Amino acid sequence: xxxxxxxxxxxxxxxxxxxxxxxxWGIILSFYEFLxxxxxxxxxxxxxxxxIRLKLGSYLVLALExxxxxxxxxxxxxxxxxxxxxxxxxxxxxxxxxxFLTKDIKKI
Numbered sequence: 001x002x003x004x005x006x007x008x009x010x011x012x013x014x015x016x017x018x019x020x021x022x023x024x025w026g027i028i029l030s031f032y033e034f035l036x037x038x039x040x041x042x043x044x045x046x047x048x049x050x051x052i053r054l055k056l057g058s059y060l061v062l063a064l065e066x067x068x069x070x071x072x073x074x075x076x077x078x079x080x081x082x083x084x085x086x087x088x089x090x091x092x093x094x095x096x097x098x099x100f101l102t103k104d105i106k107k108i
Contacts, residue, residue: 012074019066026059064098
């Protein structure tokens with residue numbers, strides 16, 4: 001049973017690391033695009049900012065899915081009412097964030 005807990009913890013940890021790496025990568029790419037825009041095309045700031053925001057938003061939505069998956073996998077180990085409630089709240093908050101980010105991305 002300890003091996004099962006260890007495997008589940010490692011899977012959850014890896015999913016959270018992947019989510020964090022996706023977030024960091026999206027931030028780095030967006031920041032690079034922002035700096036490039038500011039230096040090369042400062043007069044087209046509004047149009048280019050929307051494209052940068054869209055790119056960052058898509059990375060954040062993807063990262064949120066990995067974070068949710070990590071939380072769900074971790075709850076397999078300790079399915080108490082308290083952890084299920086916390087997981088439910090986290091999933092609801094992240095799902096709402098994901099919904100509005102996706103909606104914003106589609107609008108743009």
